[in-house]
Amino acid sequence: MGSQTEENYLKALYKLSDEEGKISVSELSSTLNVSIPTANSMVKKMDAHGWLRYEKYRPLTITPKGKQVASMIIRKHRLTEMFLVEQMGFSWESVHEIAEQVEHVNSEAFFDRMDEILGFPKFDPHGSPIPDKNGKTEQLDLIKLSECKMGEIVTLSALSNSDKNFLEYLNSRSLSLGVQLKVIAKEAFDGSITVSYSNHDKEVLSKKVCDSLMVEKLR
Amino acid sequence: MGSQTEENYLKALYKLSDEEGKISVSELSSTLNVSIPTANSMVKKMDAHGWLRYEKYRPLTITPKGKQVASMIIRKHRLTEMFLVEQMGFSWESVHEIAEQVEHVNSEAFFDRMDEILGFPKFDPHGSPIPDKNGKTEQLDLIKLSECKMGEIVTLSALSNSDKNFLEYLNSRSLSLGVQLKVIAKEAFDGSITVSYSNHDKEVLSKKVCDSLMVEKLR
DNA sequence: GTTATTTGTTAGATCAATCTAACTTTATAA
DNA sequence: TTATAAAGTTAGATTGATCTAACAAATAAC
Ligand SMILES: [Mn+2]
Ligand SMILES: [Mn+2]
Ligand SMILES: [Mn+2]
Ligand SMILES: [Mn+2]
Numbered sequence: 427m428g429s430q431t432e433e434n435y436l437k438a439l440y441k442l443s444d445e446e447g448k449i450s451v452s453e454l455s456s457t458l459n460v461s462i463p464t465a466n467s468m469v470k471k472m473d474a475h476g477w478l479r480y481e482k483y484r485p486l487t488i489t490p491k492g493k494q495v496a497s498m499i500i501r502k503h504r505l506t507e508m509f510l511v512e513q514m515g516f517s518w519e520s521v522h523e524i525a526e527q528v529e530h531v532n533s534e535a536f537f538d539r540m541d542e543i544l545g546f547p548k549f550d551p552h553g554s555p556i557p558d559k560n561g562k563t564e565q566l567d568l569i570k571l572s573e574c575k576m577g578e579i580v581t582l583s584a585l586s587n588s589d590k591n592f593l594e595y596l597n598s599r600s601l602s603l604g605v606q607l608k609v610i611a612k613e614a615f616d617g618s619i620t621v622s623y624s625n626h627d628k629e630v631l632s633k634k635v636c637d638s639l640m641v642e643k644l645r
Numbered sequence: 646m647g648s649q650t651e652e653n654y655l656k657a658l659y660k661l662s663d664e665e666g667k668i669s670v671s672e673l674s675s676t677l678n679v680s681i682p683t684a685n686s687m688v689k690k691m692d693a694h695g696w697l698r699y700e701k702y703r704p705l706t707i708t709p710k711g712k713q714v715a716s717m718i719i720r721k722h723r724l725t726e727m728f729l730v731e732q733m734g735f736s737w738e739s740v741h742e743i744a745e746q747v748e749h750v751n752s753e754a755f756f757d758r759m760d761e762i763l764g765f766p767k768f769d770p771h772g773s774p775i776p777d778k779n780g781k782t783e784q785l786d787l788i789k790l791s792e793c794k795m796g797e798i799v800t801l802s803a804l805s806n807s808d809k810n811f812l813e814y815l816n817s818r819s820l821s822l823g824v825q826l827k828v829i830a831k832e833a834f835d836g837s838i839t840v841s842y843s844n845h846d847k848e849v850l851s852k853k854v855c856d857s858l859m860v861e862k863l864r
Numbered sequence: 865g866t867t868a869t870t871t872g873t874t875a876g877a878t879c880a881a882t883c884t885a886a887c888t889t890t891a892t893a894a
Numbered sequence: 895t896t897a898t899a900a901a902g903t904t905a906g907a908t909t910g911a912t913c914t915a916a917c918a919a920a921t922a923a924c
Contacts (some may be wrong), residue, residue: 429880429881431880431881450901450902451901451902451903452900452901452902460881460882460883461882461883461884462901462902462903463882463883463884463902463903463904463905464881464882464883466902466903466904467880467881467882467903468880468882469879471880482902482903483888483889483890483891483901483902483903510755512753513732514758514759514762515762516754516758517757520754523752524750524752524754524755527749527750527752528747528750529752530746531743531746531747532746533742533743533746535739535743536729536743539733539734539735540733543733543734589827648910648911650911650912651910652912669871669872670871670872670873671870671871671872679911679912680912680913680914681871681873682872682873682874682875682912682913682914683911683912683913684872685872685873686910686911687910687911687912688872701873701919702871702873702918702919702920703870703873732920759871836916842901
């Protein structure tokens with residue numbers, strides 16, 4: 427394993443490469459709130475670990491090994507979040523900070539035991555997939571709520587943003603994973619969508635919100 | 646808070662001062678497996694934190710503030726051990742290493758929740774007292790089994806040594822906390838004691854073992 | 865009460881992780 | 895296509911945690 431610092435860099439690298447494919451040093455630096463030279467020097471260490479390929483002035487590419495190591499850290503993070511919510515009664519907006527620390531604990535048994543107690547969950551409290559011991563995840567066929575058409579009925583299955591503020595916003599609207607949403611109006615003007623669900627029959631959600639809500643079409 | 650490193654130093658300092666009163670730099674260094682100069686320089690930082698009083702060439706003394714901070718780390722360590730055993734099914738010999746890492750997690754809520762789930766336990770799986778949120782611990786009136794007289798009946802209540810090897814030795818003899826022991830013989834020669842308990846009716850325990858078994862006299 | 869041993873201190877080096885300042889390369893815009 | 899801006903690199907400094915080597919003080923042995 428690397429240090430906690432290196433693990434955090436690798437995780438950021440992994441997420442960026444998942445979203446964007448190619449990663450720049452500056453993206454990494456801003457994600458981690460460090461200076462560009464700091465990220466630059468760390469990138470060289472990660473190259474030495476075989477986690478990414480680094481060539482001067484070229485975009486960074488994560489290696490299969492890097493992906494493997496990253497997925498094990500993400501596994502620990504997401505199992506922790508799930509454990510905190512399911513076994514310890516924490517709310518979904520308060521678990522990330524704790525998991526950010528616990529994910530660095532070096533003990534297979536600890537996380538495997540969490541996994542077992544939780545019944546080998548496939549998704550974390552925010553709907554993100556939990557890699558299994560081999561790094562494999564279950565891929566659902568999700569789309570953004572913002573891409574749904576009027577009249578569609580969908581299940582809220584994951585969030586592509588799990589910021590505390592956003593989670594608290596969702597709480598305030600009683601929006602949680604598993605809720606069935608019906609698109610009852612869509613504003614071409616600003617991309618906002620009006621949905622009905624549970625005992626909310628006319629909730630207007632902004633484009634920004636709808637972009638972060640990942641839903642599954644009912645069939 | 647200090648760094649993880651500093652926290653580990655403080656814990657060592659606390660334990661040594663509990664056992665010996667005065668602490669030397671070399672004891673600290675050997676406890677932590679670092680060189681004497683390393684411990685020496687760290688001691689100056691701890692002095693700067695107000696955790697101990699340092700004067701050149703004089704023994705170290707922990708301050709009330711140092712004790713307070715130390716007891717909060719020990720609280721986190723012992724709650725974690727208890728949680729691992731009681732809630733996650735770990736055995737008492739496998740929890741220390743994990744707790745050694747988890748104790749550095751910075752989250753009151755995390756440990757308070759453990760505490761609550763466990764029902765505010767007063768002792769950890771090895772019988773060591775768990776400090777409450779104010780650093781207070783319950784003090785039992787324990788003596789070493791090696792100090793018991795023939796014929797006495799006592800309850801095994803704590804261990805003054807929790808090394809893995811020792812715990813595995815105890816497992817092999819079905820010795821666990823709460824077991825009632827009757828001293829049926831005592832060898833003046835080597836200090837070994839023969840005890841009977843549960844369905845063991847003649848178990849010989851060496852002086853070394855008996856020194857690590859803390860028992861409570863029945864009354 | 866000297867001498868020898870142990871213990872403690874200082875100095876100086878190294879490595880990880882960080883920064884700022886200066887410079888270079890690549891990308892963008894005029 | 896050259897000028898400007900953005901991104902990336904290098905150099906050099908800092909801080910925390912560690913080491914070894916050299917020296918000083920305190921303690922123990924004789
Ligand atoms: Mn998270
Ligand atoms: Mn982290
Ligand atoms: Mn322990
Ligand atoms: Mn520790």
